[in-house]
Amino acid sequence: MKYYSAIVILTLLLACSKKTVVTTTTATADTARTKVAVVPLILMNDTIFHGSLEDIDRQTIGEMDLIRDTVESVSRYGAAGRNGAVILYTKDYLTYLDSIENHVDSLKLQFVGDVMGHNGQINSAYNSKDGSYDYNPVFQQMKPLFERADYTLANLEVTLAGAPYAGYPEFSSPDELAIALKENGVDGLVTANNHSCDLGGPGLVRTIRVLDSLQMDHTGTFLDSADRAQNNLLIIDKNNIRVGVLNYTYGTNYLPNPPPTLVNRIDSALILNDLKDAKLAKLDKLIAFMHWGKEYQHEPNTEQLILTSLLFDQGVDIIIGSHPHVLQKMQWIKTSDTTEYLVCFSLGNFVSDQRTAPRDGGAIFELDLQKKHGETHISNTGYYLTWVHKYRKHGKNNYEVLPAASFETNPDSTLSPYNLHKMQSFLKGSRALLDSSNIGIRELKYVSNDPLESDSLSLHK
Numbered sequence: 001m002k003y004y005s006a007i008v009i010l011t012l013l014l015a016c017s018k019k020t021v022v023t024t025t026t027a028t029a030d031t032a033r034t035k036v037a038v039v040p041l042i043l044m045n046d047t048i049f050h051g052s053l054e055d056i057d058r059q060t061i062g063e064m065d066l067i068r069d070t071v072e073s074v075s076r077y078g079a080a081g082r083n084g085a086v087i088l089y090t091k092d093y094l095t096y097l098d099s100i101e102n103h104v105d106s107l108k109l110q111f112v113g114d115v116m117g118h119n120g121q122i123n124s125a126y127n128s129k130d131g132s133y134d135y136n137p138v139f140q141q142m143k144p145l146f147e148r149a150d151y152t153l154a155n156l157e158v159t160l161a162g163a164p165y166a167g168y169p170e171f172s173s174p175d176e177l178a179i180a181l182k183e184n185g186v187d188g189l190v191t192a193n194n195h196s197c198d199l200g201g202p203g204l205v206r207t208i209r210v211l212d213s214l215q216m217d218h219t220g221t222f223l224d225s226a227d228r229a230q231n232n233l234l235i236i237d238k239n240n241i242r243v244g245v246l247n248y249t250y251g252t253n254y255l256p257n258p259p260p261t262l263v264n265r266i267d268s269a270l271i272l273n274d275l276k277d278a279k280l281a282k283l284d285k286l287i288a289f290m291h292w293g294k295e296y297q298h299e300p301n302t303e304q305l306i307l308t309s310l311l312f313d314q315g316v317d318i319i320i321g322s323h324p325h326v327l328q329k330m331q332w333i334k335t336s337d338t339t340e341y342l343v344c345f346s347l348g349n350f351v352s353d354q355r356t357a358p359r360d361g362g363a364i365f366e367l368d369l370q371k372k373h374g375e376t377h378i379s380n381t382g383y384y385l386t387w388v389h390k391y392r393k394h395g396k397n398n399y400e401v402l403p404a405a406s407f408e409t410n411p412d413s414t415l416s417p418y419n420l421h422k423m424q425s426f427l428k429g430s431r432a433l434l435d436s437s438n439i440g441i442r443e444l445k446y447v448s449n450d451p452l453e454s455d456s457l458s459l460h461k
Contacts, residue, residue: 105240105371106379110146111289111320112154112186113347113362117173120353120390122165124397125176135180138351138399142364145384145403145446146185149366151236153245154181154350155289155322156189156218159196160210161203167353169253170198175210182216188234190247192220192264193291193323201258220247220289224260232264233278241371244283246274249291250303250323266292268310275314284376285369287318293346295324296359298433300345312341318367318378319343325352325359327430332381332440340378342367344441351388351401361387361404361426363434366444382444385430387423389415405445 125133146152156178158171166172178189189211196204204221211218217236222228234245248264248271257263264270271288278286288311293304300308304321311319321328321344328345335341348362368380387404390397404427407413407420415423431443 103372107151107236107239107241107243107369107371108149109236109243109367109369110149110152111344111347111365112152113350113364114155114157114322114325114352115177115181115189115350116352116354117158117165117167117171117177118353119167120397121351121399122167122173124399125174133174133176135174135177136183139180139184139401141400141402141406142386143184145364149185150238151187152185153188153190153217153289153320154186155193155291155347156181156191156207157193157195157322159199159203160207161199162206171195172199172203178210178214178216182214186216188217188219188236188245190220190245190289190291190322191218192247192249194249194251194253196221196249196263197252197255197257200255201261204257204261204263219245220249220264221257222262225262228262232274233281235281235283241284241369241376242282243285243287243369244278244281245287245289246271246278247289247291250293266290266307271311272314275311275316279315284371285317286315287320288316289320289322291323292321293324293328296326297324298326298328298358300328304345308343308345317341319345320347320365321345322347325349325354327358327363327433329434329437329439330365330381330383330441331438332378334440338375338377342378342381342441344383349388350386351399353390353399355390357422357426358429360422361385361430363430365441381441383434383441384444384446385427387426389419389423391416391419403446405443 121138122133125135125138127134158173158177160175160178161172164172165174181189191207191211196207199206205223208218208221208223208227217234219231219234222231232246234247236243236245246264248266250266252263252265275286290304290307290311292307294301300321308319317340319342324346325348326346327348330342330344332342333340344363344365347365349359350362350364352359354360363383363385365383366381367378369376370379385404387402387407389400389402392398402423404423407415408424408427413420434441434443
């Protein structure tokens with residue numbers, strides 16, 4: 001009855017003011033934010049807004065201030081507002097307006113270090129009974145952590161060139177390595193690194209073809225110039241937030257990429273041109289994933305520092321580093337309320353058969369982006385320390401990547417005393433390094449499927 005009365009009132013008011021009204025019907029809308037029983041009809045300056053709640057949202061989102069002013073006038077003067085505006089509304093609709101005005105979009109991203117494929121890992125994944133390969137046991141401990149993120153991106157530092165498979169120095173891993181990464185929560189891979197050309201053009205091409213067949217996002221290496229023009233800028237477009245990723249490597253171990261294939265190399269002219277193009281993509285944030293630095297060194301070298309300044313000066317917001325196979329510092333610096341820079345110089349090894357500490361582990365970096373009123377900023381950051389557990393079972397070596405904090409204090413851990421000691425040594429050294437050099441980025445712990453901030457680390461100012 002009240003709906004009918006409201007429409008009658010609107011009709012009378014409009015008749016008095018001699019306005020022409022498009023015939024509409026009252027609708028019921030159910031959105032993720034709120035349920036509105038009545039969709040109000042809004043008349044502002046001879047314009048009638050009608051239809052579903054989503055339609056009204058689209059038509060009025062840009063008129064929020066005018067709507068607010070009119071709602072206030074209605075509350076003071078009754079059904080008729082100022083400037084000839086008439087609004088029929090419910091409390092639920094006002095709640096919905098509040099949800100539009102105060103709504104915050106969010107996106108959680110994770111970044112993973114070097115995915116290696118040494119001979120020991122290949123042999124471990126092999127099933128002699130049927131000739132198959134299975135890498136799922138390697139990553140299954142990490143799957144719950146990866147599932148926290150909206151998007152996870154890793155550095156694939158091998159080729160998928162097909163048999164015969166081999167580790168260092170010319171890596172060719174079974175396709176099942178990429179399959180297991182995807183099945184356990186990795187969404188995309190960067191492929192520009194010093195091993196991109198280990199098996200020449202055929203290996204580079206086959207790697208791309210395999211990732212395409214798996215529908216895994218990737219960037220860094222390309223079939224030809226047309227492929228690069230279309231796929232160089234990897235765009236993560238989720239939750240109303242749009243993030244771009246570019247990937248470059250310092251080199252390919254002096255191995256050329258046969259034409260027409262292409263590998264993104266660190267070249268200032270190339271990078272500047274790519275950044276110019278990226279500015280046309282209407283991104284909320286731009287990320288550069290850099291394969292750089294000196295192996296096994298915890299301190300960024302001069303080239304890394306120079307490139308960092310160049311990238312930030314030219315519009316990059318976030319830099320993720322790989323290649324040293326050990327951890328390097330992470331820094332999140334805010335220069336103003338609207339300007340911030342974040343760099344992780346090296347995330348270390350995610351999985352490998354490098355057993356000499358500190359190469360036997362790494363970190364997963366996690367950040368949260370928030371977008372409100374069209375402005376996107378980093379709202380939270382942290383890292384999870386990971387360690388590669390190598391152990392004997394069924395007569396062969398086995399590998400699994402562990403969220404180290406979960407096993408550090410777990411009395412039921414299956415780690416042998418020797419491996420527990422090795423993992424604790426890695427954790428101690430990593431925390432000493434990052435606690436002393438990080439800015440604004442703290443350790444996160446993932447225990448019993450609950451992320452907990454480390455009690456032992458504080459946020460650096």
